[in-house]
Amino acid sequence: MADTNLRIAANRTEAYFPLLKGKKVGLVANQTSVIFSDARETGIETNYTHLADSLLSAGIDLVKVFAPEHGFRGTADAGEEVEDGVDRRSGLPVISLYGQNRKPSKTHLEGLDLVVFDIQDVGVRFYTYIATLQLVMEACAETGIPVMVLDRPNPNAQYVDGPTMEPHLTGFLGLNLIPLVYGMTIGEYATMVNGEGWMDNEIKADLTVIPMENYRHDATYSLPIKPSPNLPNxxxxxxxxxxxxxxxxxxxxxxxxxxxxxxxxxxxxxxxxxxxxxxxxxxxxxxxxxxxxxxxxxxxxxxxxxxxxxxxxxxxxxxxxxxxxxxxxxxxxxxxxxxxEKLQKQIEAGLSEEEIRMTWKTDLDAFQKIRSKYLLYP
Structure with a gap:
């Protein structure tokens, strides 16, 4: 059952607005980065404000935004390059993290005191927002800029399953050796990336995760806003x-x-x-x-x-x-x-689903032990 007492991190303005005051802030965001005005946060689509607008209204010095795959307003095709530009609604400069650059450069981060990351994830390894998160953390760690992640529910957090990434295949569809479905919120995942030393040279970010209130991994959560154009419901x-x-x-x-x-x-x-x-x-x-x-x-x-x-x-x-x-x-x-590469060969060889699933077990068990160290919620 969905918990109507759930408070996503973005709505906990009392927990993070004071930490942003007096700082020049960068924001990694898309169309899901909103503060709900409905206290129950049950997903009435007209009943929210974009986080960028809310930060500006609160007098926070939001300097620029960074756009992931599908763009800042979430309208680009999957795999389509997103261009730098200016957000028409706020007038803020938009830096693309899904074009020529997947990782912010030192120039992009120049003058910032802190970077806030707030994007709705769906808990699948090849959904590229967790790769963007890691590259942002890495860039900020290299330049000494703290990162704040505002946590949101993962609608596929109830289980861990699928084949685990192999080292020679890592890339933007999976930077780390994790299962296809990893059963963590994006805040928990950020903590794991940091704690396990998964960034270049095992560098660690100065990371703050603003947690949700009243969230459980086994709770159902209906996404109030499409996380990307081709995930409509x-x-x-x-x-x-x-x-x-x-x-x-x-x-x-x-x-x-x-x-x-x-x-x-x-x-x-x-x-x-x-x-x-x-x-x-x-x-x-x-x-x-x-x-x-x-x-x-x-x-x-x-x-x-x-x-x-x-x-x-x-x-x-x-x-x-x-x-x-x-x-x-x-x-x-x-x-x-x-x-x-094993899965294609297994399918071509005529293995049953149960036979294939058995080959995932050892890796899944090993990942569960790592995952357990970083869970913020029951």
């Missing part, structure tokens, strides 16, 4: 750890439709097995989706029961009923999303 967020694996294949995962990450399909899946069909077209967040304008045969998952694990059911079914297996995988992209 709770069902998409829940299925994302499982259907996100299709991002490294030539299977469309609903981009270019109104069922993003709630369906999958391709022209070369067996139309006798897959009777559901749809045609991807350009839409906000997917200007050029896979199989644009082609009829895709696949499966509608919009009414599936809620998952509390990474399910391989969908990708195994798609592969087993694919008329052109030579077209299925984008090998490099799939390995980077999965975090391992």
């Amino acid at each position: 709770d069902k998409a967020v829940n299925l994302y750890p499982s259907l996100g694996l299709f991002e490294g294949t030539n299977i469309n995962a609903g981009r270019g439709t109104d069922g993003q990450f709630q369906r999958y399909g391709a022209p070369f899946l067996n139309k006798e097995v897959f009777t559901f069909r749809y045609t991807p077209e350009p839409n906000p967040g997917a200007k050029n989706p896979k199989h644009l304008g082609e009829v895709c045969y696949g499966q509608d998952l919009s009414t599936e029961p809620e998952l509390r694990k990474v399910s391989l059911e969908y990708i195994l079914k798609a592969y087993r009923n694919c008329d052109r297996k030579d077209l299925f995988f984008n090998t490099s992209g799939f390995s980077k999303h999965a975090g391992t």
Whole structure:
């Protein structure tokens, strides 16, 4: 059950506004970085103000904002470069962290006394906001600038699952050797990155995490604002750890439709097995989706029961009923999303889901021991 007494960190202005007074502040934020005016914070979309606007209204010297993937207002496509610019609403300069630079430069940070990070995460390794967080922490550590993380719920915090990243595949889709679903809030994750020495040269940031009040990992949390253009609702967020694996294949995962990450399909899946069909077209967040304008045969998952694990059911079914297996995988992209080259080989070899899941256990057990040191909530 969702806890209506939950207070996200951004709403705990009494805990962090005093720490910002008299400082020149940088803000890493997007469209989810808001303060809710509804005390219950249940997600009435018109009932909030953007954190940048709130800081300025409070007289805090907000100097610039940094934009992650999808941009400061969250309108760019996945993978689309975000350009530097000026935020029309506030007049603040916007520095892109998803263009030529993924990590703030010393010039970007010059003149700042502190950097605040406040972005809604969804708890999946290849969702790039945790990589942005780590690179911001690293840049700030190198320049001696403190970092403050305002914590938010993780809608996929109820479990830890999936293959663990292998060292030779690390990159922006996974900087650390963590499972696909890591079961931590973004504040807890920041503490782990710092504590485990995962940044370059094991440097540590001067880190402050403003925790939430009345949060539990096993609580459900309905995201009041889309965390990115192609995660439009709770069902998409829940299925994302499982259907996100299709991002490294030539299977469309609903981009270019109104069922993003709630369906999958391709022209070369067996139309006798897959009777559901749809045609991807350009839409906000997917200007050029896979199989644009082609009829895709696949499966509608919009009414599936809620998952509390990474399910391989969908990708195994798609592969087993694919008329052109030579077209299925984008090998490099799939390995980077999965975090391992083993999963593709296991799928191609015909292993069952249970057989594949057994190969994850040792790594998952080891990660759970590390994770337990950094949990801020029950």
